Amino acid sequence: MSKQVITLNCDMGESYGQWVMGNDSQVMPLIDMANVACGFHASDPKTMANTIKLAIQYDVKIGAHPSYPDRLGFGRRTIAMDSDELTYSLIYQVGALKAMCASFNTELHYIKPHGALYNDMLQDHSIFESVVDAAACFSIPLMMLAHPDNQPFLDIADRYEVPLLFEAFADRAYMSNGMLASRSQNGAVLTDSEAVINQVEQILQYGKLMTLDGEVIEIEADTICVHGDNPQALKILEDLRAIF
Template identity: 40%
Template sequence: MMIDLNADVGESFGRWRLGDDEAMLDVVSSANVACGFHAGDPLTLTATCRLAAERGVVVGAQVSYRDLAGFGRRFMDVAPAELTADVVYQIGALEGICRRFGTRVGYVKPHGALYNAVVHHDAQAAAVVDAVLAYDRRLPVVGLPGSALLRRAAEAGLRTVAEGFADRGYRADGTLVPRSEPGALVTDPGEVAERVLTMVTQRRVVAVDGTRVQMRVESVCLHGDTEGAAELARAVRDRLTAAGVTIAPFVALPTEQGQTPGERPSSPETVDG
């Protein structure tokens, strides 16, 4: 079995520090790097991309609403054409930084309120897909299983990657519990590790009401801003490897020499998902 572990990184801004990117990048196989719209400044993103490249971690563009004040966690009723332009801009900016270190953007994943919006908001989901098509149709799109985003992306011929969350609570319908509600976050390392193992090996997660939700995922997200994030990430990785699960990115590491961003590693055998 194989699973990708991803984390949100590059989210500091100027003198304001969030998370321990270096510690997270020692654990995960893919990095959702902020692109400056919800967090991240050029120096922060430069340091983050350098660290990822040095560790062989795939960089993904974590695109967002233009919402620095709200950390991208407020819904914004952005016109589709504007949202498409914003997403293309963010991918291109991050890729420019990546190229300094001999790597490239390997996938696209929405952040925060945009991630939750494109679960059901068809127009914004289509706008994100249009941006990926315009920039590089080889880039996979990461999102919630059953979301409008993944449906739209698949219809457009893009590779889709279903994602689970290690440290977030689920509702019975497979959507995430809003951060404003009880049960939104799971912070005990042992509990988080067991949840992820069940998600990967049994393809299910227990919702806050006790419902067993079936899901198949190729990648599991560990939020870099969750309290004790590095400890949670290490607990998850240790539990998975102890159970014989290989941690590896869902795409081959893109390079400036032209390696295809959407190419999968040839081995080991992957989890169907």
């Protein structure tokens, strides 16, 4: 199989104080884009700064990874918020990371929402519009799940002149509606490197993948994500780099 060039992104900087999440120092050299937590589901100012410095060291693009205000739930619970309240919350988080980047003379390149907010914006166009509204303040792209029908999202983003980056997940199973399978389902998180590589091959070579409920859907992605909290993240990234 001929080697392919792919862009890998990963959620990073999700530690908090003395509590450590992930293996950033070993993962960072293997990725191209770091989705850095902004403090509302994980991270703190020092963790954000250290993650930025690590990204600079390995020439990795920095993106903001904001969430609902849900530190206890790691951002994986839906929080009911008014549209403007959500937009202001995101501006607050992304603005903090952007300022931290400026302190190290580097740039913020994109925004990728985290957890429940990421899932909710894909199912509720009003939530998506609140997120796009925040992204427009920074004139940077918004990363979202590559979906069989991206047009409604493109239409909203175009009104705000916000570019979209479409991603596919290497280590998560999909459902036939194009959404990620719930983590509560068996097989929703792929930890076997061979299964991950097979899914990425299907996406890159054919623009398709097999869903958890047995359907084939079309996926066109600009970048591939591996979750930093996947216990096999380091091996998965090493294997992907070696093959592609």
